[in-house]
Amino acid sequence: MPDHQAIAARLAERLGSNGFLREAGDIAPFRRDSVYCAEGDIIGVARPANLSEVSDVLALCHDAGIVVIPRGGGTGFAGGALPRRQDSAVILSTDRLRAIRSVDIVGDVMVVEAGVTLQAVRDEAARHGRLVGIDHGGAGSSAIGGNIATNAGGNNVVRYGMSRDQLLGIEAVLSDGRLVSSASTLRKSNAGYDLRHLLAGSEGTLAIITAVALKMRPQPVKRVTGLFALASPDAVLTLFAMAKDVLGEAIAAFEVMSQAALAQHYAHAGASAVQPFANDAKWSVLIEADAASVFFDLDAALAALTERALEMEIVRNGILAASLAQRDALWKLREGIAVAMGAWRGPMVRTDTSVPVARVPEFIAGIEAGAQRIVPGAPTFFFGHVGDGNIHFNLAAPPSMPDETFRARMSEVYRMTEDMALSLNGSVSAEHGIGQSKREALMRMKTPVELDLMAGIKKVFDPGGLLNPGKILF
Amino acid sequence: MPDHQAIAARLAERLGSNGFLREAGDIAPFRRDSVYCAEGDIIGVARPANLSEVSDVLALCHDAGIVVIPRGGGTGFAGGALPRRQDSAVILSTDRLRAIRSVDIVGDVMVVEAGVTLQAVRDEAARHGRLVGIDHGGAGSSAIGGNIATNAGGNNVVRYGMSRDQLLGIEAVLSDGRLVSSASTLRKSNAGYDLRHLLAGSEGTLAIITAVALKMRPQPVKRVTGLFALASPDAVLTLFAMAKDVLGEAIAAFEVMSQAALAQHYAHAGASAVQPFANDAKWSVLIEADAASVFFDLDAALAALTERALEMEIVRNGILAASLAQRDALWKLREGIAVAMGAWRGPMVRTDTSVPVARVPEFIAGIEAGAQRIVPGAPTFFFGHVGDGNIHFNLAAPPSMPDETFRARMSEVYRMTEDMALSLNGSVSAEHGIGQSKREALMRMKTPVELDLMAGIKKVFDPGGLLNPGKILF
Numbered sequence: 001m002p003d004h005q006a007i008a009a010r011l012a013e014r015l016g017s018n019g020f021l022r023e024a025g026d027i028a029p030f031r032r033d034s035v036y037c038a039e040g041d042i043i044g045v046a047r048p049a050n051l052s053e054v055s056d057v058l059a060l061c062h063d064a065g066i067v068v069i070p071r072g073g074g075t076g077f078a079g080g081a082l083p084r085r086q087d088s089a090v091i092l093s094t095d096r097l098r099a100i101r102s103v104d105i106v107g108d109v110m111v112v113e114a115g116v117t118l119q120a121v122r123d124e125a126a127r128h129g130r131l132v133g134i135d136h137g138g139a140g141s142s143a144i145g146g147n148i149a150t151n152a153g154g155n156n157v158v159r160y161g162m163s164r165d166q167l168l169g170i171e172a173v174l175s176d177g178r179l180v181s182s183a184s185t186l187r188k189s190n191a192g193y194d195l196r197h198l199l200a201g202s203e204g205t206l207a208i209i210t211a212v213a214l215k216m217r218p219q220p221v222k223r224v225t226g227l228f229a230l231a232s233p234d235a236v237l238t239l240f241a242m243a244k245d246v247l248g249e250a251i252a253a254f255e256v257m258s259q260a261a262l263a264q265h266y267a268h269a270g271a272s273a274v275q276p277f278a279n280d281a282k283w284s285v286l287i288e289a290d291a292a293s294v295f296f297d298l299d300a301a302l303a304a305l306t307e308r309a310l311e312m313e314i315v316r317n318g319i320l321a322a323s324l325a326q327r328d329a330l331w332k333l334r335e336g337i338a339v340a341m342g343a344w345r346g347p348m349v350r351t352d353t354s355v356p357v358a359r360v361p362e363f364i365a366g367i368e369a370g371a372q373r374i375v376p377g378a379p380t381f382f383f384g385h386v387g388d389g390n391i392h393f394n395l396a397a398p399p400s401m402p403d404e405t406f407r408a409r410m411s412e413v414y415r416m417t418e419d420m421a422l423s424l425n426g427s428v429s430a431e432h433g434i435g436q437s438k439r440e441a442l443m444r445m446k447t448p449v450e451l452d453l454m455a456g457i458k459k460v461f462d463p464g465g466l467l468n469p470g471k472i473l474f
Numbered sequence: 475m476p477d478h479q480a481i482a483a484r485l486a487e488r489l490g491s492n493g494f495l496r497e498a499g500d501i502a503p504f505r506r507d508s509v510y511c512a513e514g515d516i517i518g519v520a521r522p523a524n525l526s527e528v529s530d531v532l533a534l535c536h537d538a539g540i541v542v543i544p545r546g547g548g549t550g551f552a553g554g555a556l557p558r559r560q561d562s563a564v565i566l567s568t569d570r571l572r573a574i575r576s577v578d579i580v581g582d583v584m585v586v587e588a589g590v591t592l593q594a595v596r597d598e599a600a601r602h603g604r605l606v607g608i609d610h611g612g613a614g615s616s617a618i619g620g621n622i623a624t625n626a627g628g629n630n631v632v633r634y635g636m637s638r639d640q641l642l643g644i645e646a647v648l649s650d651g652r653l654v655s656s657a658s659t660l661r662k663s664n665a666g667y668d669l670r671h672l673l674a675g676s677e678g679t680l681a682i683i684t685a686v687a688l689k690m691r692p693q694p695v696k697r698v699t700g701l702f703a704l705a706s707p708d709a710v711l712t713l714f715a716m717a718k719d720v721l722g723e724a725i726a727a728f729e730v731m732s733q734a735a736l737a738q739h740y741a742h743a744g745a746s747a748v749q750p751f752a753n754d755a756k757w758s759v760l761i762e763a764d765a766a767s768v769f770f771d772l773d774a775a776l777a778a779l780t781e782r783a784l785e786m787e788i789v790r791n792g793i794l795a796a797s798l799a800q801r802d803a804l805w806k807l808r809e810g811i812a813v814a815m816g817a818w819r820g821p822m823v824r825t826d827t828s829v830p831v832a833r834v835p836e837f838i839a840g841i842e843a844g845a846q847r848i849v850p851g852a853p854t855f856f857f858g859h860v861g862d863g864n865i866h867f868n869l870a871a872p873p874s875m876p877d878e879t880f881r882a883r884m885s886e887v888y889r890m891t892e893d894m895a896l897s898l899n900g901s902v903s904a905e906h907g908i909g910q911s912k913r914e915a916l917m918r919m920k921t922p923v924e925l926d927l928m929a930g931i932k933k934v935f936d937p938g939g940l941l942n943p944g945k946i947l948f
Contacts, residue, residue, distance in 0.1 A: 188828045188863060191919055200668065248692045248766025295721075389661050425659065427658075446666060
C-alpha cells in the first residue's frame with residue numbers, strides 16, 4: 001500500500017506550501033469538472049511551477065506507486081480530470097505553468113506553457129496581429145494544455161480544424177518523470193513516428209503536456225456574420241454547399257440551431273433576449289466568414305450568398321450583421337442556447353456525437369424518432385457544428401413526467417444516440433473526448449485491433465498504469 | 475530458415491500469375507527508388523487487388539516469417555521501399571489497389587485506395603470542383619498511400635499543411651494480416667488515441683495502408699503568380715512577412731531559388747529556357763496565391779504587394795504572370811531546377827532539412843561557409859520552401875576536382891548540413907522521410923526517450939519485426 005502521508009510530505013517539501021494543497025477547502029475546486037464530481041480520493045493537489053518540478057512530482061509519485069491525474073482548467077465534460085471511485089490520487093494542476101515562452105511572428109509560432117488559458121493565448125496572438133485557430137465557450141478558463149490533451153473542438157473547426165491541427169511541437173513528461181521532448185517550432189519535419197499527435201487527444205493518459213508550440217495565422221481584418229431561417233436539415237446542407245461555393249475557405253463558423261433550442265434561449269434570457277427577426281422557422285443557421293486580406297470583399301460575398309439563397313428559396317429569411325453589436329447579438333443566440341441548456345433545472349440528456357456531414361439530416365430524423373420512442377413527448381434540442389457533422393442533441397423530460405421516471409430512461413437515450421451515430425459511421429465522441437463517461441461507448445465503436453493497439457501504446461508510455469487510469473480505456 | 479520457394483508458391487496460388495511477379499525482368503523496376511538501388515533480395519512482388527488479398531499476403535508471410543516491404547509509386551528519396559542487404563523480402567506493391575471508392579461533395583471527403591496516383595486523386599477532385607491539398611513533382615507516379623505513409627510535403631505546404639493534414643481516415647492492415655480500421659470520413663472525432671497520425675509518416679513500418687479518406691477543399695477559382703528578384707535571404711523573409719500581410723492565407727507557394735540554382739536550370743534547359751527578365755539577383759522568389767471565392771481580388775492584392783515591395787526596396791524587380799502560359803513559364807524555373815539537379819552528371823550532395831522559418835538566413839549562411847570549408851570552391855545550390863523553413867541545399871564538385879575526391883568528402887557535407895539544422899533546432903528530414911538513409915541522423919536528432927517510445931510502438935504494431943525492417947529505426 002502506498003503511504004499517502006509520506007508522498008504528501010515529500011511533495012510539500014519539493015513544491016513549498018503554495019505548490020502543494022492538502023486542506024479540504026483548497027482541494028474542493030478540484031473535485032469537479034463541468035459535469036461530474038470526483039468519486040475517488042484526492043491526496044493533494046500538486047502545482048509545479050516549472051518543468052523540473054513537474055518531472056520531480058511525477059518521479060516521486062511513480063516511485064511511491066501513486067496515481068497522478070493531470071488537470072488544466074477543469075472545464076472538461078467527461079470526468080477526465082477526476083479520480084475514479086477506486087483511486088487515491090495526486091492531482092497535478094498546470095495552473096502555475098503560465099509562461100508565454102516565445103512569440104515568433106516570422107515563422108508564426110508561439111510557445112506557451114500548459115497552464116496558460118486559451119483566452120490568454122488568443123490575446124497574446126492578437127497583440128501581434130495573429131490568430132490561434134482554437135475557440136470555444138470555455139476559452140476564459142480552459143488551459144491550453146488541456147485543449148491539446150483533449151483535442152478540443154469548438155466553433156471554428158470548419159475553418160481551422162481541431163486543436164491538434166494548431167499544434168507544431170509538444171513538451172511532455174512521462175509518468176516516471178522523464179522528458180519526452182521539447183516543443184519544436186518547426187513547420188515541417190518528417191522524422192519518425194509522430195508522438196505529438198499521439199499525445200494530443202490522449203487525455204493525460206500517456207504523458208503530461210507541459211508546453212506546446214502552436215501555429216499562428218494572420219488575424220482576420222474583416223469578418224461578416226449572418227443568420228438564416230430554413231425549413232429543414234436538408235435545406236441547411238444545401239445552404240452549406242452554396243456557402244462554400246461563394247465564400248470558399250473563408251467560412252469560419254456554420255452553426256445550426258433548432259427552433260426549440262432557440263425558444264429555450266429566449267425563455268431563459270427573458271427580457272434581455274433579442275430576436276433578430278420574426279422567426280418561426282424550424283431551423284436557423286449562423287454563418288460567419290472572415291479573411292486576413294483586405295482584398296477579399298466579404299460583404300459582397302455574403303450579400304450574394306443571401307440573395308441567391310433567398311431567390312432559390314433555400315432560406316426563408318436572413319439578416320446580415322451591419323455592426324459589431326449586431327454580430328454580438330447574433331452570436332448571443334448560439335451561445336445563449338448553451339447557457340440555457342446549462343441552466344436547465346432537472347435531468348437532461350446532453351450528447352456530443354458526430355456523423356459524416358452528408359448524413360446529418362438522417363441523423364437528426366433518426367434521433368428525433370428514437371427519442372420519442374423512448375420518452376414520448378420529450379422536448380428535443382439540436383444545435384451545433386454542421387460543417388463538422390457534429391450536432392449536439394439534448395433531451396429533457398416532458399412537463400408531466402417525474403424526474404425519476406425520466407432519469408431511469410436516460411441511459412437508453414444515450415445508448416440510442418451513440419448507436420444511431422455508429423450506424424451512420426459516426427463517432428460516439430465528436431469533440432468532448434472519452435474521459436470516464438464514454439469508455440463503454442468507445443469499446444463499441446472501435447475494432448478489437450484498435451483497442452489492442454491502444455492498450456499496447458498505453459503500456460509503452462505508462463507501464464505502471466499510474467497516469468490518469470481508467471480514462472479513455474484502461 | 476524461411477522457405478522462399480514455398481511462400482512464393484503460396485502467394486502465386488492466392489494472387490494468380492498477374493498478382494505475383496517472380497521473373498527477374500518483372501521484378502527489376504522494383505529494385506530502385508528515385509535515388510537508391512536495392513541491396514537485398516526480392517523473393518517476389520505481390521500485387522494484391524483488394525483488401526482481402528492484402529490481408530492474406532501479410533498473414534501468409536507472417537506465418538512463414540518472411541519480411542514484407544510495402545511499395546507505392548517507388549518515387550521515394552530515402553530507400554524506404556527497398557530491401558536492405560541482409561533482407562530477403564516480398565515486396566507488396568499497391569499498384570492494383572486503384573479504386574476511387576467514394577466522392578462526397580457535401581462532406582468534402584474522398585475515399586481512395588492506396589495505389590491511386592496523386593495525380594489521379596487530384597484529377598478526380600477537380601472533376602467535382604474540389605482540390606486535395608497535396609502537390610509535388612512526383613504527382614504523376616507517386617501513389618496516394620505512399621504520400622500518406624511518408625507524409626509527403628511539396629509546394630503547397632505553406633497553404634494546406636503536409637499530407638497528414640489532408641487525412642481524415644485510414645484503412646490499414648497489420649503485419650499479421652489483421653485489419654486495423656476502415657477509412658472513416660468523419661470531420662470530427664475525439665475517440666481514443668489517434669492511430670491515423672501514427673500510421674501517417676511511419677513509412678510502412680507499422681502497418682500497410684490500403685485506403686485513405688482525404689479532405690477535399692473548394693477548387694480555387696482564381697490564381698495569381700509572381701516572380702521577384704531579391705538581394706539576400708533576409709530580404710526574402712521580409713517579403714514573406716509582407717506577403718502574409720497583403721494576401722493573408724491565400725499564399726499557396728513561396729519558393730526561393732538561388733542564382734546558381736537558376737543558372738543551372740538555364741544551362742541545362744538551353745534554348746528552351748525562358749528568362750522572364752534580366753535577373754542578376756542573388757535570390758529569386760516565386761509567389762503563388764489562390765482563392766476559392768470570386769470575391770477575393772487577388773490581382774489587386776498581388777499588384778499591391780509588388781508595388782509596396784518595390785517602393786520599400788525589398789525586391790529589385792518583379793514580374794506578374796498575365797496568362798496561364800506566363801504562369802507555367804514561371805513555374806518552369808522552379809521545376810527546372812529540380813530537373814537540372816536530377817540530370818547533374820557526377821556526384822552531388824542533395825539535402826532535405828528544415829529549420830524554424832526565422833532562422834533560414836542563418837542556416838543558408840552557415841551551410842555556405844561549412845560547405846566551402848569542406849570542399850573549397852564547390853558550387854552550392856539552394857532552392858525550396860521558405861514558408862516551411864525547408865531549403866534544399868545541393869552541392870557539386872568544383873570543376874577541377876576529381877569525382878572520387880569529392881565523393882570522399884560527401885558524407886562530411888551531409889553531416890555538416892544535418893548538424894547545422896540541428897544546431898538551429900531544425901530537422902534532419904523535412905519532407906523526404908528517414909527510410910534507410912537517415913537513420914543515424916534521426917538518432918542524433920531525437921531524445922533517448924523518444925527513441926525508446928518509438929521502439930516500443932514498433933513492437934506493439936509489429937512484434938515480429940517483419941514489416942519494412944530497418945526503415946526509420948529498427
